[in-house]
Amino acid sequence: MIDATLLGDLLAYAKQHGATDGDAIGVGAVSTEVRVRMGSVETSTRSESHEVGLRVFVGDRSAMVSSNDLRPSALRELADVAIAAAKHMDADAESRVARNDELAEAPTELELYDAAVLGIGATDLIELARAAEDAALQADARIANSEGGEASAGESAVTFVTMGGVQRERRSTSVGVVAVPIAAQDGAMEVDWWYASRRRLDQLPDPTGIGRKAAERALRRLGARGMGSGTMPVIFEAPVASRVLGDFVSGLSGERVARKASYLADQLGKPVAAADLALWDDPLLPWGPASRAFDGEGFASRRLALVQGGVLQAFLTNLRTAARIGCAHGRNASRGVGGAPGVAPTHVHMANGSHDLAGLMREVGRGLLVTSTMGHGTDLIRGSFSQGATGLYFENGEVQYPVSEITVAGDFGDLMRGIVLRGDDLDPHRGVSAPSFVVDKLTIAGAG
């Protein structure tokens, strides 16, 4: 952990040398990661890092510096660079550091740290990774190769200090397992993967389950063919549905909205999603992967309603973007050591519906179940969606054959408003997460 005193001293130095305000962040992290491939250890990596980021203001002008060279002389030299640079910037009245009175509310105590995670050594991680990969390799004779199994464990600590003297600290652990098997048949290969990541060791699922699930996902891709172009209902399977929801949430970023780079910029109070959808940003989920007691500007975290009854309620904002847009401040600042505060969601979970995946297919009858997408084809400025996809074509609620080398496209606003049914398979151990959902109509392009 980076000592708050180090940051406080740096801010005091900056103040003496012309900075009128500022804040500083320190991030320390230690982790071990191993990869096992075809049963034998391939890489073992030990990482440690300590980094400091400083933001200084000279009046309404600001600049940032960051470094992993923590010698006080080196940090002071960088502070000088920041102060000199700030003076050359354009004035930006909306940018500022949170005031002490705004930070008076104490952050909720959040448990995110499990000492047991740190008790895991490379040998234990090798066993976890091997168990996951083994389970995948044993699942079926067609699992002939593997990109491996990986396991990692580590901790990180964040220290935040303002020139006004407010100090915040948080630390967290995480442990995870991944399996990436390859299925082969008739000379064609298909790769897929599955993973789990938790903050607590005793919550980590059985690695063999992860391996088997990864194998199932690779196997069901085998024998894929193309399909002809047309429009039809589409089911996005939970991991893909989560990606789509992630794109939507990106469109709520105050940074995009402030520069009018989101089709949602003028949609406050309007229907932007299916009428039965409610979405919250929740930074306070117990042991949540994206939980944090305070945001990137030091504010005590709170839940924020983004969408209620399908109607847009709020954007994700930090101090600057809230002022720039002229809306309520959402306490959604993200902060890396290297840049000014940004904006990011924590947990945004779309609630489960009542059908399992088979039930969704039965309800829809004929359509495409999209099991993975490729590319970054959501244009949030225009609000259009076009992604490469693979999936399973189904009729009468039954899977007919796997398809690949197709694209799925449509208007992104229509897509979000066209979510007519939701599954019951939400993964609560992800940040932005959705259950499988049905979109009434999208355009498929393909050869078939």
Next chain:
Amino acid sequence: MSSHPDPKDQGRALLAESTLDEARLLEVLEGGLARGADWGDLYYESAQSEVVAVDDGRVRTASRNARQGIGVRVVAGDKQGFAHTDALELPRLRAAADAARAIADGRGAGTADVGNGELARLRFPAGLPDRYPVDRSPLALPVDQKVGALARLDARCRALDPRVQQVMAQVSTSQQTVLVLRSDGSAAWDVRPLVRIDCTVIAKNEVGKLARGSARAGGRHDVERILDDATLESLATEAVRQALVNLGARKAPAGVFDVVLGPGWPAVLLHEAVGHGLEGDFCRKGTSAFSGRIGERVASELCTIVDDGSIPGDRGALNIDDEGTPAECTTLIENGRLVGYMQDRLNASLMGMKPTGNGRRESYAHITLPRMRNTYMRPGNDDPQDIIRGLKRGIYAVDFGGGQVDITSGKFVFEMTEAYLVEDGKIGAPLEGATLIGHGPSVLERVVAVGNDLEYLKAQGVCGKEGQSVPVGVGQPTLRVNGMTVGGSEV
């Protein structure tokens, strides 16, 4: 002769600030070469970077980063132990070397040549190329000059057309100093400048429709070259032109079309469709659709594709890769036949091949992987205008966003950011962005025309692999590819 400073002198001065030198680092590396290790390397890096940006009409962001650290790798057979630290103190470095060697203990053939940290063992290869000679670090340019250039660029974009709503532009500069020390005693320093300017414009028409246009420039050279008036004018003109074209765009069709790809950046198709699949690690493990296919025909005989680290001043240029291997021009596909893979030392030795100078890493904190540099297709004989005129009905794709590939199945996608419908050989309506999807190992078999207009210096790519980003170039002449799937929304 250039008068710029020797990388070795620059590097040693930086290292001395941490009271370290090459002899002490060699000792650390040798400490990590346990019984059973075959070889190892140590990578020291000191890097500075700076970003200055204009957004929302104000130059309000300047951030500078300094990072330094050491990564130690110990190799035994196909196993790698890797540890890194940013604490440049001998006890911490020794602890990192111990962690790296744990993997190799008693497992490999034990062929490592372990000395006693004698500086005399160090050999610095002579005659390394000098592909990015700059007299001073790009970070030495006073920040107010970057601010001034960005303010002029912003004003110029807005002056070009009243429909311009937003201008987002940034100047990124960095300089990376690296030392590669290998257990065989060979060592090399490299000092790598990298500069880049990006300009994105958002335009809005009378009915409130928004569209984006962008342009960029850069390479491994002086920063002044991207801040002069001619460069700023061409960036502004290009970004505004593209945004206005896209304001008039209609929905792209869905289906299978013959596609003409413009020269330059559309070669991101080569990078995704074949480049990644020809990286040595995937080919060694049999996980690439191109594994075991050396000598086979994988493309139309019009296609010759190389990966070139030797282009002076290019974004993908390297004097040495991150394992100290001199970077060269590697032929991957020659007249349609697969002739070579891109290799780092580990995969080359396990496959009985030669390293090709493609061993790269994002930083000291990342392990080396086979990576691309500048991947381009050599020019053919066709007039680009004739290629377009020969297209009865199809798509002319001029600019792209990012791309992605599934190495194993060979499926790739990328997003068109400027494209037109072509009918009867004439360029028609611009099309709104859509994804193109294809199958890497077969797409190049359907290349039916290759232009004479190779463009390979303008691309400013960032390639991601296993969570690591490295700068790359790409290039190609105008190409016609038959039968690609276009992911529009109009059936």
